[in-house]
Amino acid sequence: MRRINPSKFRIAHRGTSRDINSQIVLSLVRTHQPISRADLARTMGVSRAAVTLIVNDLLARKLIFEGATGETVRGRKPTFLYIDSRSRAVVAADIRASQTFLMLADLLGKPLAGIVSLPTRREPKAMIEVLAAGIKKLLAEHPEVESCAGVGVVVPGMVEHATMRVLHAPTLGWRDVHLRDGLAAATGLPVQIENSGRACALAQMWSLRADAVSIPSELVFVSVSDGVGVGVILNGELLRGRHNIAGEFGHLPLSLDGPRCSCGANGCWEAYISNRATLERYFGRAIKADGPEDAAHRTFTIDDLVSRARGGDAKAIAALAATARYLGLGLASIVNAVNPTCIYVGGEITAAWDLIVDAARAALVERTVTAAAAETELRPVPVHEHPRLHGAAALVAAPAFAAPVVA
Amino acid sequence: MRRINPSKFRIAHRGTSRDINSQIVLSLVRTHQPISRADLARTMGVSRAAVTLIVNDLLARKLIFEGATGETVRGRKPTFLYIDSRSRAVVAADIRASQTFLMLADLLGKPLAGIVSLPTRREPKAMIEVLAAGIKKLLAEHPEVESCAGVGVVVPGMVEHATMRVLHAPTLGWRDVHLRDGLAAATGLPVQIENSGRACALAQMWSLRADAVSIPSELVFVSVSDGVGVGVILNGELLRGRHNIAGEFGHLPLSLDGPRCSCGANGCWEAYISNRATLERYFGRAIKADGPEDAAHRTFTIDDLVSRARGGDAKAIAALAATARYLGLGLASIVNAVNPTCIYVGGEITAAWDLIVDAARAALVERTVTAAAAETELRPVPVHEHPRLHGAAALVAAPAFAAPVVA
């Protein structure tokens, strides 16, 4: 039951019904492809005539195409329909503290080439130049891509959705940076920008691997790395909030008098489970970025710690176990607050998923209010699946399949 | 941008556009009443012809009626339209630990009579009998009510939305109680049941006082009493979650090793700000329900504490100040997690709003991640506004004005 906002509503016009059903057809082709008109009519519960008309329209608009004919036990063979992902590619960009990655993908998010690495520049102007050059090079190397639908950019920081300004990206040292217009001008392509945690959540929602039909419309992505980024999807829609900070679960407290967090407060979840927190737990003290005595520690990563834990290093195992427990305690807050169907966990620590999942689950059980909620599905998303890049691609590609807003 | 759920979608059929626009008209009449057809056409951005057709349909269905003609500077005078709230009343019921309250309201939520008080029975069967008798009596005393659209019941506990079972209501000692069917059978009316915190959020969203147009579609209601109940509304829709526990912010931790909470965990927000927590802070020790030495304390309520604070009692002031601080710290978690436009705070403690608002705001500022979010509007909802009863009424009345689900 949704209230119609009396100051912001959309009335239905003549073409609204058609728009709705067109998008449903597109979505079904996307998830069920290959699929025939008759199958569409059956799963949609409408007549084949209606499907034919919509399909012909989508064919004329080059959004789908007819492929091979399928097999049936008896009767006329169906002609299969496919999303026309050949002609419209997207470029995904993932800006991180030290490196920036580029990926060329088709409209369904499937990578069309290897991932390109670029240096990250702190100067916004320089960054735009590097990005634009990389994008042009990438597109030039792939002339088979007829046209590019746009560029999706993911940054580790807060982004204002309306203007696409990067409000604050601590690891990049950015405040109030306006990337979009410059990049759009330099590339001649539409540009979408989003926070990386949120983009990862989008990537999961729009993912097509395995059975895409079963991906829930209520999910949360928790990205654990330098900070803790969270993306919340409810009712198939990304939650942004009034001031673009919804989903900042990384800064909810576990203990008000807990360790100092980069945000200035004490006891944030992030201060317990970030990679830095885990490493400091291992070393038994704080790691200063510029302390000379920490030179060796600075090059020691979570991956190294996980290796040592697998090698039997008791201190590494203990550090991971503690992180696992705090991870679960924080996940309990997410479950109690949002109660999603599934929580995806990303970040380097997923390399140790088998080592941490039990402790995390135990902590989750400890603080969730019902048994059913305590069993909320947890799924690790390995680093090599590149959720941030897939999220960046989804920023551009997904709107083509989104539901029209009405009422 | 909303993803169409490929296994749960609704296609548009012939009447869908009309349904959408009809509901928009109804909603606008509800919020702008009295309003003319011409005004509707202007605010909707459609032709007067289209409005006339929809309005005539709604008139024929007796959902609205034509009232007096309005005034204009020049030209033909408009005929005003009103929601036909006369013929369809609703009964709201608020089941609390010791007492149960009944209210008769019209379809817009306006009370049609005084609030009736009944004894609460622990036995579900007895409770159903008491409720049904009270409802019948109430309707018999008001023969001017032509028909009753249903009964909305609010309980202090978890409710499974699909079946309307009360899964767990600690203060009533209920587990897995099925009120609806019995009550529906006894009264012959449809029955809706919901958790009280959520119902309060609904009450705010569907409220018509002052300028209803400005009520945000993203809001949270925090009800502070024996426990802490929270209702979250996003995109004009109540958030329930996969297992009906979404919005259990009362059991997010402020400190993992904080005071024991009724849920079994330590350091829940509820354990810091419930009425009991505030009172115990005042008395300097735990209050046992059956301890003989606490006889005097058991009859001492939060209202009494507020009176003493206003009288200058330093201990009372300190107890309230501490509660205010913890209230703000927990509100920060809500802001960081959901980032609503407005948070409504209900419960007895709102009687001391002027005493606590500054400390609460300061704590909120302390732990929110941006300045804009720290300024999230806080509004007290006094007890005498009966948000739970209005929420119960909205359970039955609001669906008539809800947006059709499509795509």
Next chain:
DNA sequence: AGCTATTTGTATCTTGATTAAACAAACGGC
């Protein structure tokens, strides 16, 4: 009183959508 300008509300026709039902096309098997 009558005319004019103005606004509200209605009627009519066109366009475009879904729906139902008939029809054409393709195909395997007897």
Next chain:
DNA sequence: GCCGTTTGTTTAATCAAGATACAAATAGCT
């Protein structure tokens, strides 16, 4: 070569929005 079956299309019916013209009501002015 016919039959049953399934896919995909065509056609006519129905219904909604949109455009436009029109009728109705009203105040002000002459």
